[in-house]
Amino acid sequence: MSGDERSRLLGAAVDDALADALGEVAASVRGGRVADYIPELADADPDGFGVSIASVLGRVYGAGDVAAEFTIQSASKPFVYAFASDELGGEAVHRRVGVEPSGEPFNAISLDAQGRPENPFINAGAIVTTSLVPAADADERFARIRDALSRFAGRELDLDDEVYRSEAVTGHRNRALAGLALAVGSLATADVDSATDPYFRQCSLVVTTEDLALMGATLANGGVHPLTRDRVVSERAARDTLSVMATCGMYDRSGAWAFRVGMPAKSGVGGGIVAVRPGEFGVGVYSPPLDEAGNSLRGVAMLEALSDRFGLHMFDHTRVPTSPVGEASVDRETRTVTLALRGELDFLAAEQAVHDAGRLVLHVDARALRLDFTDVTLITAVAEQLLRTTAAAAEEAGLDVEFPGAPQGFDRGIG
Template sequence: MDPIIALMQGVLDIVRDDNSGSPASYIPELAAVEPDRLGFAVVGPRGHVRSVGDDDVEFTIQSISKPFVLAHVLSRIGLDAVMERVGTEPSGEPFNAISLEEGTGKPANPMVNAGAIATTGLVEGGGVDDRTERIVRTLSAFAGRSLHIDESVYRSESTTGDRNRALGHLMRSYGIVDAPVDVALETYFRQCSIAVTVRDLAVMAGTLAFGGLNPLTHERVVEERVARDVLSIMSSCGMYDFSGEWLLRVGLPAKSGVSGGVLAVAPSQFGVAAYSPRLDRHGNSVRGQAIVTALSDRMGMHLLEPHESISQPIVDVVDTDEGRTIRLSGELGFAAAERVLAVLRDVALVVPPGAVIRVDAREVGRAHPAALAALKTEIDAIPGDVRIIE
């Protein structure tokens, strides 16, 4: 058996017996789901999706749609324009709290309902169908396949959505929502009703993990900066009023939904998703959180753990027909540039006068421009003939 599949199955077996929590009760269609469904999927940089459990069961995306609609709007109008309408601070309150910034009416962040409604109100288009089509197209690009809306869940959402309508009208009174409230709200209900599987969510997480590049289709869905900004907000706000403890214990940008989905991102490593409908008091999947927590712990995925591959890239010194060559691979940041310079100085001391030293950077996966510029400046000060091959 694939060792990663075996690890995933082991995690699933550990959490399976936890029957605490219950499905969301305030949306009738969600209250009626089978509570013991359990699925888990991961996707790496080569686009190989691994999954265990109920990996083909469709459920509605709910609030996990929020970061992806945010990515769409950021791509269209930019961060500053979005921040004029929506904040970026953790709210410390439940996801559906009727709470706006005093004086401005701005919602705390795009991951709570008020902020997501404001963000959805910024989606371009005329009516509900036009705006929804753009959202479905964006989320489908993130998932790497065509997604659709579960109409029965949408009707259930719309019928029971008075609290969200109240938020919409309140923000409209402050000028935060320009779109007609019914258009913004019905579009929001429809985006939350998009049907996905846990495999879809893993690919969507992977697209954020790899800077907006879908690992399955290799399509660039959003630019790197957009993916970075979305992950930044997810890090502090994605798990509602449990976000601080989540970042401490798990250390991954994440987003949950009241249907039982949890999506998490290990930047440049994995996209992770879990599904289990039983929720805790924060509205987060009990077993979904446990799955991602166990995976992060076992695979060392916490963002703030030291990662030597960044500070210590692979540096090989070889002799070729063209002379002494330093071959680089990995990521070239400031810490890595310091290590390369140390090796280069050592080599310069032992090669014959006038010998050419080549620095072959063609296998560097990522080179930060400022680090590369600093490296070139320092190389100019090293005695001898040093040439960079890029």
């Protein structure tokens, strides 16, 4: 069997697993109500149901109505927040909007003691976040937001003009929330329309489940799109966004979501949900009927099923970590200990390597230590710090230390 055939076989297995889960949820979960407070959304097909998964390695899988188009609505909020944080820095953003769960509906009037909206995912906070995107006027602000969200999706996203006009005509509460934010000094624009008009348009961008999955995978991949390899936002902005998604993304059901599903996520009243398994993949789900909190009823059930079936909860930890030491050897004549490190070195891997190095150095009364990085594919900042500190301590104890294959500058400040 060729490599391509094996790849297609494995891809089909993932698609089949998704199809099985989707079929079970479709058969067992009924009810919900399609959003109608924005008139154009009321026309959505209540039977539409699809799911896509995109890995950080660039592979995409799906089942159901993966080609169905719908407006992104509030699932846009994490990506605008990430964009604003990357443009201005997190501190500047959080001078105007907080990060605490509100425990209230998405359209609630919710301000903290400093006069800020509680978080960037309730409507008041999202409008403030949109207002923070640097631009000369509303048109330029939306153009910049559209470009950013398109880069997250890996393709240019279209605007649904009819949904936009419907939102603009009926968006009185959102304008009131923006007016309140302006009154307390949180809004970054001088007038309400400069913030709300781009906000209505960002919510009216058209996506599919595959788009949402790739957008989520970009956050999972530290801000780098897994297909285009475009760095859309910084690693810090991606991390901060996932943190707020984990605690605030599902409105007043965020606690139950964290307990049952355990993945950072954000829903939209168009029926979409984007969820993220950090470092692994993004998930996009679509089903228009909503629960009482404004989240897709079957979308929530689908992600609960995937989390339970495939062990995706962020607090699941059933895997035994692979040793970061591919081979450990001792040259008895020179009393040199060599550790051949391998794979991805994070805190746990570096801690294990340090432990092994210390044990062997003491066991043979070593004179030299070699940390061989030739087969290392990635090293995190904390792992590099641990290994540098270990190397410095070894030199201070009188050992000769070498680092074949080490990252450039690894030996700076050692010796």
